[in-house]
Amino acid sequence: MKDFAGKIAVITGGGTGMGRELARQLIAEGCNVAMCDVSAEAMAETKRLCEVERLPQGLRITTHIADVAIEGQLIRFRDELIEQQATDKIHLLFNNAGIGGGGSLFTNSREQWERTFNICWGGVYLGVRTFLPLLMKADEGHIVNTSSVNGFWASVGPGVSHTAYASAKFAVKGFSEALMTDLRLNAPHIKCSVVMPGHIGTSIVSNSRKIQSGSETERLTDIEVRVARERLKGMGTDTAAMSDEDIQKIALDRARSFRDEAPTTAAAAAKIILDGVKADRWRILVGDDAHKLDARVRKTPEEAYTLDFYQSYRDEVGWKLA
Numbered sequence: 184m185k186d187f188a189g190k191i192a193v194i195t196g197g198g199t200g201m202g203r204e205l206a207r208q209l210i211a212e213g214c215n216v217a218m219c220d221v222s223a224e225a226m227a228e229t230k231r232l233c234e235v236e237r238l239p240q241g242l243r244i245t246t247h248i249a250d251v252a253i254e255g256q257l258i259r260f261r262d263e264l265i266e267q268q269a270t271d272k273i274h275l276l277f278n279n280a281g282i283g284g285g286g287s288l289f290t291n292s293r294e295q296w297e298r299t300f301n302i303c304w305g306g307v308y309l310g311v312r313t314f315l316p317l318l319m320k321a322d323e324g325h326i327v328n329t330s331s332v333n334g335f336w337a338s339v340g341p342g343v344s345h346t347a348y349a350s351a352k353f354a355v356k357g358f359s360e361a362l363m364t365d366l367r368l369n370a371p372h373i374k375c376s377v378v379m380p381g382h383i384g385t386s387i388v389s390n391s392r393k394i395q396s397g398s399e400t401e402r403l404t405d406i407e408v409r410v411a412r413e414r415l416k417g418m419g420t421d422t423a424a425m426s427d428e429d430i431q432k433i434a435l436d437r438a439r440s441f442r443d444e445a446p447t448t449a450a451a452a453a454k455i456i457l458d459g460v461k462a463d464r465w466r467i468l469v470g471d472d473a474h475k476l477d478a479r480v481r482k483t484p485e486e487a488y489t490l491d492f493y494q495s496y497r498d499e500v501g502w503k504l505a
């Protein structure tokens with residue numbers, strides 16, 4: 184797809200981060216946008232930002248509350264889109280919504296584990312199922328599924344359990360790669376790309392916490408403080424002398440530094456993704472850190488989960504993720 188003007192794009196998780204920046208850049212290129220999110224306020228802010236520059240006549244931006252892990256809500260989103268965008272087709276589908284958390288089978292609950300997995304994997308799968316009939320009706324279509332570097336490297340360092348997110352992101356990558364053949368055989372006018380970002384400066388750390396806990400507050404619950412303490416210990420920090428308030432501060436600071444000290448901004452990431460779609464690339468790595476990790480995992484796969492591998496990679500790219 185060489186340009187987006189006059190097309191219709193669906194973005195899941197358009198409320199903040201990369202979803203918001205995709206919406207802004209698509210609107211700026213004259214593409215209609217229908218987004219969903221679990222946060223109405225966040226989507227209202229995305230819409231406001233998109234409308235800062237006056238929208239060209241007839242360009243539509245619509246917002247829809249939907250949890251991507253729940254098929255009925257996605258179907259409602261699709262029905263609202265058909266009505267509000269006055270269309271029976273879409274051209275672009277960005278399955279972008281995702282959260283972290285629920286990393287351990289031991290220290291997290293099954294509910295937390297499945298919440299992450301069902302959003303990160305189920306949201307992509309159900310998004311494709313739900314919107315495929317509308318993509319089929321367009322003259323050309325493109326599905327863009329967001330995985331992660333955790334779709335080819337199942338870790339954020341050897342001291343942290345990361346099973347739910349990594350399994351989901353591997354599933355997104357495998358599904359997208361297999362889908363390319365299914366589309367070529369059965370719907371050759373639709374293309375598919377898998378996006379694998381490295382560390383991108385967004386509020387995913389605090390958003391994930393809020394979605395996992397069902398609470399809007401930035402303060403950790405007692406259980407979360409305990410889990411955060413364990414996580415710090417796992418990363419080699421001596422937490423014995425730290426008060427719960429110290430742990431609260433470290434967690435808040437981590438969420439802030441994840442957003443503000445990332446090597447790639449959400450806006451730069453969205454541009455890389457859209458340029459990748461225009462260049463018809465199915466494999467879109469986002470950020471130098473993602474390219475370097477891809478090369479390292481391919482070069483020494485047996486070493487990929489050792490402390491040496493992590494430390495030498497982290498020192499090279501300056502990652503402070505874990």
Ligand SMILES: NC(=O)c1ccc[n+]([C@@H]2O[C@H](COP(=O)([O-])OP(=O)(O)OC[C@H]3O[C@@H](n4cnc5c(N)ncnc54)[C@H](O)[C@@H]3O)[C@@H](O)[C@H]2O)c1
Binds near residue numbers: 330380
């Ligand atoms: N930020 C990174 O470093 C990074 C790296 C690799 C991959 N990713 C992936 O990129 C995607 C976008 O993440 P981001 O960093 O922009 O995060 P973000 O938290 O800024 O944005 C994600 C948006 O998705 C929404 N969302 C979460 N669960 C939802 C659900 N069940 N239904 C609908 N909306 C939901 C959130 O409310 C939020 O607005 C995610 O899939 C994430 O896993 C992010």
